Amino acid sequence: MKRNYRGYLYFYIHFVVEVVCFFYLSRITSNSMFVWMIPFIYDGLAFVPQSLIGYISDKYPKINMGIIGTLMLLTSYILFSFTKINDLVTLIILCLGNAFLHIEGAEITLKSAQGRLSPSAIFVSGGSFGVVIGRLLATTGILPWVLIILILSMLPFVLLARRDWNKNASTKDFNYVKEDLSKPLVIFIAVLVVIIRGYMGYGIPTSWNKTVIELIIFYFTMGIGKALGGILSDYFGIQKVAVLSTLLAIPFLCFGDNIMIISLIGVMLFSMTMSITLAILVSVLKRTPGLAFGLTTIGLFLGTAPIFFIKVSMEINIAIIILFSCLCSLALKYVLKEDTS
């Protein structure tokens, strides 16, 4: 492959992963006694172990984590569709399959990117489209085994992404962080920004979001924002995009509660930092991009976990958005190198 198509291949894989996971989640939460616990376990088991799986993948790049992940999703769906096994067992296998596929996607798109953000941003954006499609499919009469076909459709993409791929490729071209800064501090700041983004993602006021079409538009905008964050950073410079998108998002997020278009602009701008925080962590942990990706997913879990326990009023929510966005913008400006272009 002369051009780098791996971001697009993993866009599809990530899309399918989220379709099958959110189809499954929506189905079991509608039947389960304990609606609260299942999404919480899913967040924990799908996000947190990615750091350890990523580290193993960094050390043993010959292991195809994508195949392992696909087989796990397949096993989970076969058990879910054809047996009466406890939901917790299929949930654990599904979460781990999700984690393995995410790590393979991160490793492949980062190592083949030659320092660019767009391949990993395109890979990451696929998930938002999958989340909403999975949730919608679950409301139809479609049987779970039908999704086994969708899982199997990932296999050629997983294999194609490794074709002509240099297993010794590295992420040494990621140099976005100021060199004089302490590395533990940079890691701490990047993870903090991810935690804040994770928390805010669930807290954005969107009273306008009531119909199925509006839900689809909301998630699609989020996906487009994630992809654009990487693409625009490659064109205009990472620091400009990071600082401007975080600051510009504030008024749109705060005043878009009842006006869809204003809210969507905010959501898109707010989603742009996704690949930027990943690039910061990879710039510091160049030899272990899988571990760096795992740190971002741990940050997402820590950011979303409070939502399961605490509910805040709209006024406090808006105050949190303003304060945290300014904090993120300052932190990103402090950590990132000046753009050369």
Place this chain on the structure above:
Amino acid sequence: MKTTDYQLYINENPVLFYSFILFMILIIASTIYLVYKELKKNK
């Protein structure tokens, strides 16, 4: 019965809930150790 109240769930399934939390803490601690090890190697 359906419940979205986390306190109810924890009261009914304390072993599962706290084992899960402990497992998460263990993975996060291992990750911090791995990051520390990597940073030390890169010096």
